[in-house]
Amino acid sequence: MPSLSxxxxxxxxxLARFSLVGPGIRIPLQREGNYTVLLCTTPIxxxxxxxxxxxxxxPWTQGDGKLSYCSNLNRQLxxxxxxxxxxxxxxxxxxxxxxxxxxxxxxxxxxFELERETELRLEVEGTDPVRVELVSGLxxxxxxxxxxxxxYTFPPGSRAAIFTWHGCTVQLWGSPDMAxxxxxxxxxxxxxxxVGLEQMRVQAEREGERGPRVLVAGPSDVGxxxxxxxxxxxxxxxxxxxxxxxxDVGQGSVSVPGTMGALCVERPADVEEGFxxxxxxxxxxxSTTPGTNIKLYNKLTSRLAHVFNLRCDSNRRASxxxxxxxxxxxxxxxxxxALIHAxxxxxxxxxxxxxxxxxxxxxxxxxxxxxxxxxxxKSGGASERSKECRRESRDQRVRExxxxxxxxxxxxxFEIKFSEVRVYKVGAPTIPDSCLPLGMSxxxxxxxxxxxxxxxxxxxxxxxxxxxxxxxxxxxxxxxxVAGFIVITGVDTERQTLTLLSPAPxxxxxxxxxxxxxxxxxxx
Numbered sequence: 001m002p003s004l005s006x007x008x009x010x011x012x013x014x015l016a017r018f019s020l021v022g023p024g025i026r027i028p029l030q031r032e033g034n035y036t037v038l039l040c041t042t043p044i045x046x047x048x049x050x051x052x053x054x055x056x057x058x059p060w061t062q063g064d065g066k067l068s069y070c071s072n073l074n075r076q077l078x079x080x081x082x083x084x085x086x087x088x089x090x091x092x093x094x095x096x097x098x099x100x101x102x103x104x105x106x107x108x109x110x111x112f113e114l115e116r117e118t119e120l121r122l123e124v125e126g127t128d129p130v131r132v133e134l135v136s137g138l139x140x141x142x143x144x145x146x147x148x149x150x151x152y153t154f155p156p157g158s159r160a161a162i163f164t165w166h167g168c169t170v171q172l173w174g175s176p177d178m179a180x181x182x183x184x185x186x187x188x189x190x191x192x193x194x195v196g197l198e199q200m201r202v203q204a205e206r207e208g209e210r211g212p213r214v215l216v217a218g219p220s221d222v223g224x225x226x227x228x229x230x231x232x233x234x235x236x237x238x239x240x241x242x243x244x245x246x247x248d249v250g251q252g253s254v255s256v257p258g259t260m261g262a263l264c265v266e267r268p269a270d271v272e273e274g275f276x277x278x279x280x281x282x283x284x285x286x287s288t289t290p291g292t293n294i295k296l297y298n299k300l301t302s303r304l305a306h307v308f309n310l311r312c313d314s315n316r317r318a319s320x321x322x323x324x325x326x327x328x329x330x331x332x333x334x335x336x337x338a339l340i341h342a343x344x345x346x347x348x349x350x351x352x353x354x355x356x357x358x359x360x361x362x363x364x365x366x367x368x369x370x371x372x373x374x375x376x377x378k379s380g381g382a383s384e385r386s387k388e389c390r391r392e393s394r395d396q397r398v399r400e401x402x403x404x405x406x407x408x409x410x411x412x413x414f415e416i417k418f419s420e421v422r423v424y425k426v427g428a429p430t431i432p433d434s435c436l437p438l439g440m441s442x443x444x445x446x447x448x449x450x451x452x453x454x455x456x457x458x459x460x461x462x463x464x465x466x467x468x469x470x471x472x473x474x475x476x477x478x479x480x481x482v483a484g485f486i487v488i489t490g491v492d493t494e495r496q497t498l499t500l501l502s503p504a505p506x507x508x509x510x511x512x513x514x515x516x517x518x519x520x521x522x523x524x
Contacts, residue, residue, distance in 0.1 A: 112170045112181060114139070119163040119185050120170055121381040122154060123178040125389075130154045130174035137168025142226055143233025144268045152271050157392060161381050163187055186377045190227065193352065193376070194234045197322070200349070201240060204320045210312060211240075211322030213346050217339055217363065218354030220329030223382040225253055227354065228326045232275070233268045235321065241266055243311070243323040244275065245304060247342060249297070250288040250328060250390070254280045256401050256485055257288050257394040258462065258516045260300045262308060264318065273405045281307060282482045284464035286426055286516045288394065293427045294334050295446040296478060298341050303479050305345035322349075331359050343367060354378050398462060398520045401485060402503055413489065414506045418496045423452040423463070423513045426478045447478060452515055454498060456491045460521055463488065464514040477512055486513070487520050 112120050114137070124130045131153050134146040139162050146152070146162070154160055154176075162170055163185065172179060200212040214231070216224045228244060235242045244263045246254040254261035254277060261282035269275045283300045290297040312319035325346060327339060336359075343351060343363075351371055353360040355378040364373045385393075402411040428445040452458070464482045486508075490499035501522060502508070 108173070108175060110172045110179070111135070112172065112179075114162070114164045114168050114170060114181060115183075116167045117165060117185065117187070118181055118183050119161045119187070119381070120172075120179065120181050122158070122160045122162070122172075122176050123383075124154050124156050124158045124174075125177040126175065127156055128174055129156065130158070130172065130176045130179075132162065132173075133171045134162075135169040135171050137164060138166055139164040139168045139170065141271050142269070143230040143237070144271050146271065154272070157389070157396060159381070159383075161185075161379065182380055184380050186379055189376060190230055191234070193374070194231055197231065197235070197350070198238055201235075201320055201322065204322075211242075211320040212350055213322050213325070213348045214350045214352060215325040215327065215339070215343055215346065215348045216352045216354065217327050217331065217359060218329065218378070219331055219356055219359070221382060221384045222329075222354040222356070222378040224248075224329070224354055225251070225326055226379070226382070227352065227376070228324045229253075229269055229274075231324055232265050236265055236268050240321040241317050242321040243308060243318060245308065245323050245325040245346070247301060247304075248326055248328045249285045249290060251393060252397070253326065255282045255482075256398050256462065256518075258285055258518045259283060259464070259482065260285055260297075260304060262304055262323075264311075283480075284426070284466065284478070284482050284514045284516075286464075286514065286518075288518065290328055290330055290338060291334060292517070293446050294338065296426055298338060299447065299479070301338070301342050302345045305342075305347075308346070331356070336362065339363070340366060343371065350374070352376055394518070395520060398485075398487075398518070399522075402487075402501060402522075409503070412502050412505045413499060414502070415492075415497045415499050416506070416508065418454045418498065421454070421498070421508070421513055423454065423458070423515055424449045424477070425452050425515050426450075449477060454491065454496075456493065458488050458498070458515065459491050460519045461488055462486075462516045462518045462520050464516065465508065466512045466514055468510050468512060477514070483509065483511065487522070489522065 114120060122130060122132075131151050133151050134148050136148065139146045141152075141160055141162055162168075197212050197214065203209070204211040216228055218224050225248070232242055232244055242265055244254065244265055246252050246259075246261050246263070249258055249260060251257065252259055252261070253274065254263045259282050261280050263275060263277060263280040265275055267276065281304070283303065285293070285297065285300060287293065308323060323346070325342060325348070327342060328335070331339065340363075342348075348371060351363055351367065351373045353363060353373065353375050355376075357375060360373065360375040367373060403409050426447065426449060428448045428450050463486050465484045465486060466477055466480050467483045484503060487501040488498050489501050491497075492499075500508075
């Protein structure tokens with residue numbers, strides 16, 4: 001199987017101008033001062049080059065409640081040697097695959113001829129899927145290369161952008177709500193960002209340090225998850241093993257909504273199914289909005305950072321590859337403070353801000369000077385989603401957990417007695433300050449475990465299964481990782497039984513169940 005791409009700056013020993021050849025990529029390079037950088041014609045390009053210009057940052061430290069920095073300003077980022085640049089044979093794209101005989105072309109067909117550095121944007125909002133085939137040329141979807149003559153299915157609710165560096169021909173079957181070709185794309189800037197991150201990883205390898213830790217911030221619906229997916233795919237194609245940290249509890253990509261987690265990415269995301277979520281680390285939050293329990297949200301953020309640091313201490317490859325942290329779209333008030341907390345907990349080196357200059361300037365002011373904060377434009381294909389669209393997307397994520405992305409899995413339904421389970425909710429209801437015990441604040445209630453009595457109001461709620469290891473059920477249960485999820489599909493108060501939808505057969509393991517605010521109606 002041919003090797004995949006190398007997105008990196010070339011050595012200064014090479015000519016001042018060169019062409020870097022990747023899978024469908026030929027970008028001019030130019031020497032600027034002591035560094036060789038990608039040529040960009042947009043005003044934002046100088047911000048990207050600062051990833052290559054600034055010295056490597058030491059880890060964050062805490063002192064007297066303030067952020068400080070152990071400086072070592074004499075280091076310079078190394079340039080890659082000529083031997084590290086892959087040959088054109090290594091960078092060849094996958095050859096055509098045999099046609100899928102099980103696929104049938106139905107519905108109207110449209111052929112799109114894409115010129116170099118353009119993308120075909122699709123929005124599928126109806127009830128019928130759309131199928132796409134790469135007929136000729138090279139193309140990718142959010143950093144994942146398409147295979148020629150293979151049909152890809154985009155179900156209702158999908159949004160995709162098929163980008164090409166050199167030009168290609170794409171055949172489309174079906175009737176998407178929107179399908180158009182755009183020349184206005186920020187892909188060159190995103191690739192530039194990947195170049196800078198790769199240079200930081202090269203330096204980390206040579207000097208025995210850690211790789212870049214990147215936090216992606218911005219308001220809702222600007223493409224934060226898409227940018228994370230793109231940069232992760234490019235890093236994996238370069239031979240790295242980065243970690244995806246998911247702090248967006250509303251539209252999580254690691255597990256079901258209402259959770260926070262991390263996933264080691266070892267291969268590019270599947271075009272249709274996304275990243276392979278095998279053995280992710282997942283924590284229960286219980287809601288789709290961080291503001292419902294901001295103290296728990298920050299505590300789980302710190303917990304994820306601690307576990308990631310432990311992994312980096314024991315796995316050199318994971319440490320060098322670094323992580324990408326996807327955040328939620330709440331960027332004001334307590335949401336902004338949660339961003340600052342996440343940056344501090346993970347000791348980030350780079351912050352990428354999408355589409356909001358005010359947030360960029362606020363972070364530039366409040367983060368330590370060694371954190372490289374960049375402002376990037378959002379893609380023109382990123383559009384605002386309605387509440388109904390978000391709800392359907394969350395339902396689809398839960399449905400995929402139980403039935404698989406293509407409906408190939410079969411969950412189990414069984415009954416258990418009320419007495420066989422212990423159900424809790426993290427966070428007590430808010431009560432007036434005058435009713436609180438002496439010396440106790442409202443924040444103390446946010447981490448309290450409240451027992452939940454089984455009843456009809458639990459029907460259709462999603463619950464996290466937290467295994468017990470012999471300790472007390474109440475001891476640090478909110479910080480324990482989740483083993484899986486179940487849905488209560490029925491409650492019989494007369495027989496004192498619950499009907500469960502579970503990915504595994506009975507019996508349930510020795511566990512505690514944490515109830516979420518999220519409901520799932522299994523109607524399809």
